[in-house]
Amino acid sequence: MKSFISYSENSDFSIHNIPFGVAIFNQEYIACCTRIGDMVLDLATIYDYGFFDEIEGLEENVFEAYTLNEFIELGKPVTNAVRLKIQELLQEDSKLGQDKKTVEQCFYKFDHVQMMMPVHIPNYTDFYSSIEHATNVGKMFRGEENALLPNWKHLPVGYHGRASSIVVSGTDFYRPKGQMKPPGAESPVFGPCKQLDFELEMGFIVNKHSEMGDSISTSEANDAIFGMVLFNDWSARDIQSWEYVPLGPFLGKNFCSSISPWVVTLEALEPFRIESPIQEPEVLNYLKFEGKQNLDIKLQVYLKPESGEENLICQSNYKFMYWNMTQQLAHHTVNGCNVEVGDIYASGTISGKDKDSFGSMLELSWRGTEPIHLADGSERKFIEDNDTIIMRGHAEKDGIRVGFGEVVGKVLPAK
Known part of the structure; x- marks a missing residue:
């Protein structure tokens, strides 16, 4: 196919794409x-x-x-x-x-x-579906032998987030404030987050309403998914590490998430389907699926200091996901949870095996012990005020390129 509209061969928005x-x-x-x-x-x-x-x-x-x-x-x-x-x-x-x-x-x-925001999002769920990311975080906080919790390979771990603070690319946000407990301190302190992080994710958007009590099977899931966006699930690591036991993320996550403005349909991504990773032990029947359900989407993260240039700090791929979208939606609804049109489901941080493919500052700097060096001579353990994070993603095969553009967010000083 060739269009009467001319565009460069490396455009994310070829005639093979048609995003919305x-x-x-x-x-x-x-x-x-x-x-x-x-x-x-x-x-x-x-x-x-x-x-x-x-x-x-x-x-x-x-x-x-x-x-x-x-x-x-x-x-x-x-x-x-x-x-x-x-x-x-x-x-x-x-x-x-x-x-x-x-x-x-x-x-x-x-x-x-x-x-503008492409969809009204009634509900938001964040998964935790990259085995490399989960293992890295587990090693940092629990040690090598307890990196993955016992349930991780049996179900797609997830939690319900706050939809009201999801914003479209280009929206600046303020550094969050909250309680933190510094190492060695006896009591928590209150103030601006000192360990602000990005999380490289992708999200899928559903196209239907379902009734409470009904579920969506893995074989039905693709028909219920309209398309995908790039998703930056900003995280306040020091706030999160103090608050998350026993009930999980709250103020450390709900202050902002950013999405790309173009929704790329599953149909545009069909040529880029690949086999999923082997899942061991074998999953329960409701999580079994057929066909190629992972997608080969190349992802990059750039950090741009104020008045500085873009620094490529991460190159990952959506194909690394251990749990795929059909399994995530099937698990989410197997208990009868109803879905609504526009609901968004984020993948969780997408990390690969190599260090340059780690999808968060927490991993890239290994909890601040190995700072990232930027082109201007500065270094980063976490994200500083007035830093901009840019995420880009595209799939390419046999001369066909389908991309998402970018999702951009700038961190302003605490309000």
Whole structure:
């Protein structure tokens, strides 16, 4: 396939992608959109001009909404048809490509639009599904012999997080404050977090509502997942380490999480499916799955000091996940937990076996004992005020590239 819109061969947003997002056009008009190369296509206007008339189940202009939720809820028969129609319209010699007036009205340069939160997120769950990450953290806090807790290889460990503080890429946030217990101190102290961290994650978004008591099996999970985003689950390590026993993360995690503005569909990621890691011991029946359920998505993390350059500090891959998305959703709902359209499920920190693939500062600096050296001569044990973290991700195979763009977040001094 070749598009009448030109773009570079290393663009994340090739004609093979067709992601979905929400943008502000001309600083006043909000609509759902897609992107090819560096151009953003206003889907609400394309709908009004009749380009989607032949698609069954798309009787209303759901693209006029401020989120993708209404579109996502139409389900895969409709959302897939829309994606394929857009792909057709973007090809050379297409009906749209020959309509210069419509092209001028519906396409905007990416730099001229403001991206918004792509979905309204009713609920958020964070998993802990990278065996390398879980092992690294376990070694630091419990020692080599107790690195993985007894349940870890039997179920996808997760917890329910706070959805209200998930923000879109480009949103700055304040360093969190809370209780911490410094090493050797008898009592906790209160103040700004001193061990602020990023967590390299990806999230998937569901497209359906389910009833309490119902569950989604591993074989049904892919039909319930609309697409994926990059996800930075910021963490206050010193606050978290003091508060998390016995009930887990709270103030150390709920102050901010950042997501990329483009939702990449599972259909766009199909060419990049690979075999999952062998799971031993054998999992229970409800967690068994068929087919290739891991994805080969290359991930990078950059740290940019204020007025400094980007420093590549991590290169990882989503394929390292021990527990895959179908297992995560099946486990989440096996007890009858209902899901809602727009719910987001984060993978947990994605780390590989090599040190440069560790997906957090906690691991990269090994709890602050091995600082990272930056190009400007400074070093980091954790993230400092006015540092910016940039995460990027893409999949590439046989000349086909599908990417997510980036998720960017800057840390401001405590308020």
